[in-house]
Amino acid sequence: MPSETIGVIASRYAAALFDLADSSSSLDQVAGDLKTLKVMIRDSADLRRLVDSPVLSRAEQGRAITAVAQACGFSELTTKFLGLAARNRRLFTLPGVIESYLGRLAARRGEQSAMVASAVALSPAQNDALVSALKTAFGSNVAVEVKVDPSLLGGLVVQVGSRMVDSSLKTKLQHLKLAMKGVG
Structure with missing residues (x-):
């Protein structure tokens, strides 16, 4: 189907x-x-x-x-x-x-949904800080779903709607690798 x-x-x-x-x-x-x-x-x-x-x-x-x-x-x-x-x-x-x-x-509650991938499980304090930062950034309540993805090595990948912020160590290392190829 x-x-x-x-x-x-x-x-x-x-x-x-x-x-x-x-x-x-x-x-x-x-x-x-x-x-x-x-x-x-x-x-x-x-x-x-x-x-x-x-x-x-x-x-x-x-x-x-x-x-x-x-x-x-x-x-x-x-x-x-x-x-x-x-x-x-x-x-x-x-x-x-x-x-x-x-x-x-x-939508009924006026919330946006955020998908967050983290290399390690977030503490309750980290989770609260993340929700607060997202609420400030997007100007509305944000329902956050966090999943653990050890392949990220560190940092977070946050997606709210069509917007994505990737601050993972994995992505930073990939960018560095590409930059190093251009130097040689």
């Missing part, structure tokens, strides 16, 4: 979930469930196989994803939504659904 089609499906599912969560005053609870699920999909090859597998039947996918949701203590709405996505053979759209839902929530 083309990625544009997947994006449209994910957006529609996210819109429906957002509307249901809004009407039941559970936007934050569903957002928390989805953030947890996002990390689980990223970190678990087994869960990625479950989500992406065309071999498993609808019933098998439904039972498995419902068991995962219940084990994690997800809200009833999130659990039912995941079951519906499995019955409709749409679990493969979950990463897009999650991003679209969280984007809608951020």
Whole structure:
């Protein structure tokens, strides 16, 4: 299935979930469930196989994803939504659904989303300072998602919307290497 089609499906599912969560005053609870699920999909090859597998039947996918949701203590709405996505053979759209839902929530709150890659895990004080600096720079609240990427060696890569600031040691060394080639 083309990625544009997947994006449209994910957006529609996210819109429906957002509307249901809004009407039941559970936007934050569903957002928390989805953030947890996002990390689980990223970190678990087994869960990625479950989500992406065309071999498993609808019933098998439904039972498995419902068991995962219940084990994690997800809200009833999130659990039912995941079951519906499995019955409709749409679990493969979950990463897009999650991003679209969280984007809608951020827009509702007047927030911007920032993706930050760091060579090491940030301390709570560093995280607070980063959020404060981004809020000052962009003039609005910023929802920050930090991931650890040891290949950066040091520094940060920050992306807010279409803007990216790469202050990683890896990139600085690459620039130095290119400059050194020109000297020889």
